[in-house]
Structure formats: structure tokens, C-alpha cells
Amino acid sequence: MFCNQCEQTTRGDVCHQWGACGKSPEVDALQDLLVHCLRGLSQVALQAKSLGIATRETDEFTCEMLFSTLTNVNFSVDDFINFVNRAIALRESLKLQIKATGNAVVESAMANFQPDSDTKQQIQQGKDLEFAFIGQSAKNIDIFSLKLTVLYGLKGLAAYAFHACELDQHDEGLYTFCHEVLANLDAQDKTLEEWLALALKVGEINLKAMELLDAGNTTTFGHPTPTVVPLGSTVGKAILVSGHDLLALKAVLEQTVGTGIKVYTHGELLPAHGYPKLKQTYPHLHGHYGTAWQNQTHEFDHFPGAIVMTTNCLMPPHQSYQDKVFTLGPVGYPGLQHTSIRDISSIIAKAESMPGFESECDRGTVTTGFARNAVLGVADAVVNAVKDGSIRHFFLVGGCDGAKPGRNYYSELVEKLPDDCVVLTLGCGKFRFFDKDLGNIGGIPRLLDVGQCNDAYSAIQIAVALAQAFDVTVNQLPLSLVLSWYEQKAIAVLLSLLYLGIQNIRIGPTLPAFLTPNVVKILSEKFQLKLITSAEQDLAACLS
Ligand code: FSO
Ligand code: SF4
CATH class of the missing domain: 1.20.1270.20 (Substrate Binding Domain Of Dnak; Chain:A; Domain 2)
Known part of the structure; x- marks a missing residue:
């Protein structure tokens, strides 16, 4: 192969x-x-x-x-x-x-x-x-x-x-x-x-x-609004929905109305809680369980209900939990039950046959829903905070998570940011730091979850609007893009950013293996695309 x-x-x-x-x-x-x-x-x-x-x-x-x-x-x-x-x-x-x-x-x-x-x-x-x-x-x-x-x-x-x-x-x-x-x-x-x-x-x-x-x-589903999401569990039968597909999540919510089952999001579905027509219509959308995709074998094993995989990233399931995992749409794995969003009765039956959560568990909360509408709704405050010097720099720390050790770079970078910097994040890379309390600057949270990896679109709209407000180009904004890649959607997003002419993007944890040294050279000359180094060194370079 x-x-x-x-x-x-x-x-x-x-x-x-x-x-x-x-x-x-x-x-x-x-x-x-x-x-x-x-x-x-x-x-x-x-x-x-x-x-x-x-x-x-x-x-x-x-x-x-x-x-x-x-x-x-x-x-x-x-x-x-x-x-x-x-x-x-x-x-x-x-x-x-x-x-x-x-x-x-x-x-x-x-x-x-x-x-x-x-x-x-x-x-x-x-x-x-x-x-x-x-x-x-x-x-x-x-x-x-x-x-x-x-x-x-x-x-x-x-x-x-x-x-x-x-x-x-x-x-x-x-x-x-x-x-x-x-x-x-x-x-x-x-x-x-x-x-x-x-x-x-x-x-x-x-x-x-x-x-x-x-x-x-x-x-x-409406424009996302800042929404507090519990990370713990509540007593009762449960279904966990993972992947990226909001429509599939809606189907699960719709078909579990009145069953008493609580629905939890996993991985890239965390931002779903910010969409008003999901959160407000379905109060049994309880909270978020677990972290990024590469931790699923441990997290799925411990989940006491049925699990639905709507898109990537599915890992080969362990025998101990494979009977409770269901796939939808293009997702498939030999031995896992595949079903359709039109009829999830087999998923509901599985959840009902399982113990569910037997006690309350408080694991704190995170806030999501800072997509373009929410952020641009406070654009004046953001612009003023930059003008009066209380916000020095924005970092977009986004992309995918993965299993390789070099990815600690991203959490280190966020932890080491000076207090006058704001982080926008998206994709599953955020799970390295999503539950950190970075406080706020004049009421503007220092950690803003823009959404899923595809919400790079939203982040671009935010950057373009800020550039217009300051009458500069996106490349002239006090903004650094530090991306983590894992799979092909991240490649597509990177190509979109390069198409827009965005310079000085930092990417890691490694360069794609399919890029030859000569192609890397061309991209670095044309776009100043660079591989991440260390959190300290990159931070100093971004703020210089
Ligand atoms: Fe992550 Fe997987 Fe969203 Fe990717 S869950 S790694 S770039 O599929 O799509 O961020
Ligand atoms: Fe799987 Fe990635 Fe290897 Fe392809 S390159 S076989 S997608 S691990």
C-alpha cells in the first residue's frame, strides 16, 4: 500500500x-x-x-x-x-x-x-x-x-x-x-x-x-451565541454523539425527545451547544463528554451509553466497547452497526439497555459559540481594546489534535501567552487547552472558541472585519496563525488561507510528508509558511 x-x-x-x-x-x-x-x-x-x-x-x-x-x-x-x-x-x-x-x-x-x-x-x-x-x-x-x-x-x-x-x-x-x-x-x-x-x-x-x-x-440552527457547556454528567441513560455532523446530532435529539435519555457531544461536536436552535429546542442536550478524537478508545470505553460516530475521526474500536458504537453516513467499520439518521431506534434501544450515568459528576464548564456573529457583535469593544493597548495581539491556535508528543507545543504556547493576548481557537486541537480559564480583557474573554475546523470560515470573516475596521490588510493585523494539522480537511483549510494570501502561518507538529523539500521551499518563499519551533521561540517571534 x-x-x-x-x-x-x-x-x-x-x-x-x-x-x-x-x-x-x-x-x-x-x-x-x-x-x-x-x-x-x-x-x-x-x-x-x-x-x-x-x-x-x-x-x-x-x-x-x-x-x-x-x-x-x-x-x-x-x-x-x-x-x-x-x-x-x-x-x-x-x-x-x-x-x-x-x-x-x-x-x-x-x-x-x-x-x-x-x-x-x-x-x-x-x-x-x-x-x-x-x-x-x-x-x-x-x-x-x-x-x-x-x-x-x-x-x-x-x-x-x-x-x-x-x-x-x-x-x-x-x-x-x-x-x-x-x-x-x-x-x-x-x-x-x-x-x-x-x-x-x-x-x-x-x-x-x-x-x-x-x-x-x-x-x-441559528447563529452561535456564547454558551456555557457542562463537562460533567447527570444521572440517566445516555447517548454520545461524536464527529462533526450537526444534522445527525439534531436527528438524535429529535428522536430521543420524551425518552429521558440525555445526549452528550464528543470531540468536534462541542460547538453544537452554541447553536440556539439545538440548545434551546432540546434541553436534553446535556453537555460535552471527553476530549479530542485520539483519546476515544479510553473515553468510549467508560461511557455508559450508546455512541454514535457521525464523521471522522473513528479509531479502530476496542472489543470492550464496540457493541455500543454505531456509525452513520460515510463512516464504517467492520462489525460496527451502521444506521441512518432517519431511524435511530437501534441506538436508542442500546442506550436504554445500558446503565447510563448512575451519579451526578461535576467536571466544570467551558464556553463555546464565539463564531463570527458573536465576535463581530462586540467588534467595537474589540477594536477599542486594541486601540487603547489593552489587547496587544491575537493568536489563532486552531486545527486538529493527534497522538504525537510534539502537540504539547500548542498548550504550552497558550499557557505562555502574556495577559494582553487573546486566543481564537477552532477544530479539535483546542482540547489541549479548552478548559483553561484565561480570564478576560475588559469583558472580552481571552479564549474564544470559534467552532469546528470548518469554522475557519468564521475566523476568516472575523479577521477580514477587523482588518477593515483598522483599515489594514489581514497580514497587517496584530494576528498570528498557529495551526495544527492531522488530516485532509486541515490541508484544504491551509490551502484556503494560502489562497487568501495570508503570510507567516506556522504549522505543525510536522510538515506534511507529501510535500517535497522543493515544494516546501516554494511555499515558504511565497507565503512565509513555516514549521513550528518551540512555544517560547515562536511566541517571541510573533510578538516582536
Ligand atoms: Fe479534528 Fe478529526 Fe475537525 Fe479533522 S476531529 S482531526 S481536521 O477530523 O476535522 O478537527
Ligand atoms: Fe492511515 Fe494516514 Fe497512514 Fe494513510 S497516511 S494509512 S490515512 S495513517
Whole structure:
């Protein structure tokens, strides 16, 4: 196998025998086979679009399928075989519609590709395709590096676009872009500069995806407001909802009304408590349990109720708790029960059969809900605090958490900040410091949880509004971006920030393994993108 799409890739290089995430070589091969089939599907979808044939089902499917290949989403051979078959069925259906218009269907090896009917042979086909794809690296390793950047960024973009389309937010240009990238990923005539431009274009379109998701979330659930969230538990049966999907959380809340079951969020669903139409409509949304994804094997084991995994990041479950974990949407793991948000009765039945929390437990509280509306609602106070010197500098410390030791850097950085600095945070990286009481500056909290990783969109809007208020560019603001990355959504967000021309971003805990030294050099020259060093050194540099 060959997979280097995430930060925990083996030895910081590539997973080639077994995924450090738990992905098997078979699943890896089938994911590559699926991407190959999606590329053929995209070629046909583009032709269908040009003929005015409706392709919405294919558009949504393509996003969901790319999402299923993200790190820690789906580990099931059976699911990927099913996904491959669906891709081919959709492709053939579009071909029939094209033929019905009297046109000849686009001819290419990819558009005509037939997966074998035997699972073992399909896996071999995936391996062969992967081998051929990696073979391109021999021609020009830097172009190959940027090609992987484009593909991985596209996967992140597709994940956000999938969440947005669940909330009925669509953008035709976004779907066409996804198909164009997939259809032309093998283009041989692009220069290094053109591949770099395409990577930045992925960032541009990812901004659109995050904007759509923001629109979907805020129109469906209201604009987040600062909300105090208990970290402890209350007596009673319980369901834990993990991942990023607010709509799935709503389905769980809706279907547990009147059951007496309390619903807890986990991981990236903490910001859900800030959305008024969730918190106010469903008082049994009790609080938040646990921390970031990489602690789930311990945290899930101790949770006395059913657990629902709505998106990444799912870790291979331990036997001691796997019977209480359910998956939804593109998430899958062999042996775990998969269900749909339309009917979660099996999850409710599981929660009811379990003891639930038998005593109250007070673990304090955290505050979330400082998305763009809430922060910009006090923009005058923030601007005045900067003008009178009571706020010296803003730090955006955001991104993913992970298991590697170098990630203590982020909590150290936040702990060492002088009292006149404010931290904006987002993504699951916040769990390193989310429960720290940093106090406030003239009533403005020093730690502001903007939301999930996709709420990078909200953070960008805050930065743009502040820059306008001070009549400067975002790069001239007293603002430093210190990001942690783990998987492909973080790559998409990074590309969005680079597309916006944001300079001096610090990223860690390591640089992506798929970036060659030459590509890193180009990015550092063009954007002053840098690897984190030590908390002291970076803090001094940011404040100098
Ligand atoms: Fe974290 Fe996982 Fe949100 Fe990622 S839960 S690591 S960047 O999926 O998406 O921040
Ligand atoms: Fe390795 Fe990450 Fe790929 Fe999993 S997703 S196989 S850990 S590089």
C-alpha cells in the first residue's frame, strides 16, 4: 500500500504495510480503486453537464465518496465494494442519458473502466492502479507532491461540501470544479507553477465549501451565541454523539425527545451547544463528554451509553466497547452497526439497555459559540481594546489534535501567552487547552472558541472585519496563525488561507510528508509558511 495523506503516516514518510490509523492494505487499495472510478464518473458527469443533463445525484455522491476515503472515516472492505459498484452504476446511467441526446459518450480508459466482480481481484486492481499512480513520481517528484496536495485538499473540500449538501446548500461551480480536478488529475502537460495554482484553486473552492456549510448551519440552527457547556454528567441513560455532523446530532435529539435519555457531544461536536436552535429546542442536550478524537478508545470505553460516530475521526474500536458504537453516513467499520439518521431506534434501544450515568459528576464548564456573529457583535469593544493597548495581539491556535508528543507545543504556547493576548481557537486541537480559564480583557474573554475546523470560515470573516475596521490588510493585523494539522480537511483549510494570501502561518507538529523539500521551499518563499519551533521561540517571534 501507499498512503501518506495524514500527519500520523508511518515514520513521517508513508504507510506501506498497514495504516498507522488502522487502515488495512485491502481497504487502501479499494479506496484507490474508488477514486479511480470516481475519476471516470467525473469525466462522464462533465459531459452530461455540458448537455444540460441533471447530475445532482452524482455530484453529491462524488463528495460523499471522497469523504469516505479521508483518514479515520471508513475501514470496511464491504462498504468500499458497494461504493465502487454505485459509482459504476451512476456512470452507466449518465451514459444512457447522454446517448439518448444523440451524442456519443466520452471515450477514455477511465470512463470505460470495469471493476472485477471478485473482491480479491478488485483489491488487486486497486493495487495496480495505485502502483501506476505512484509511478508518476519518477517523472517529477515535485509535481507529484503538488498532485497529492491537490487530491488530498480536494478530499477535505468534498467533506465540507457533503455536510453542506446535507443542509441543502449547493454550488454548481463547486461540483464542476471537483469533477474537473478528478477528470484531469493525470494531466501530463501542466507545469509546476500550474499545479501550484491548482492547489490554491482548491483552497479557493474550499472557501466556498466552508461558506456553504456556514450558511447551512446558521440558517438551520441559528447563529452561535456564547454558551456555557457542562463537562460533567447527570444521572440517566445516555447517548454520545461524536464527529462533526450537526444534522445527525439534531436527528438524535429529535428522536430521543420524551425518552429521558440525555445526549452528550464528543470531540468536534462541542460547538453544537452554541447553536440556539439545538440548545434551546432540546434541553436534553446535556453537555460535552471527553476530549479530542485520539483519546476515544479510553473515553468510549467508560461511557455508559450508546455512541454514535457521525464523521471522522473513528479509531479502530476496542472489543470492550464496540457493541455500543454505531456509525452513520460515510463512516464504517467492520462489525460496527451502521444506521441512518432517519431511524435511530437501534441506538436508542442500546442506550436504554445500558446503565447510563448512575451519579451526578461535576467536571466544570467551558464556553463555546464565539463564531463570527458573536465576535463581530462586540467588534467595537474589540477594536477599542486594541486601540487603547489593552489587547496587544491575537493568536489563532486552531486545527486538529493527534497522538504525537510534539502537540504539547500548542498548550504550552497558550499557557505562555502574556495577559494582553487573546486566543481564537477552532477544530479539535483546542482540547489541549479548552478548559483553561484565561480570564478576560475588559469583558472580552481571552479564549474564544470559534467552532469546528470548518469554522475557519468564521475566523476568516472575523479577521477580514477587523482588518477593515483598522483599515489594514489581514497580514497587517496584530494576528498570528498557529495551526495544527492531522488530516485532509486541515490541508484544504491551509490551502484556503494560502489562497487568501495570508503570510507567516506556522504549522505543525510536522510538515506534511507529501510535500517535497522543493515544494516546501516554494511555499515558504511565497507565503512565509513555516514549521513550528518551540512555544517560547515562536511566541517571541510573533510578538516582536
Ligand atoms: Fe479534528 Fe478529526 Fe475537525 Fe479533522 S476531529 S482531526 S481536521 O477530523 O476535522 O478537527
Ligand atoms: Fe497512514 Fe494516514 Fe494513510 Fe492511515 S490515512 S494509512 S495513517 S497516511
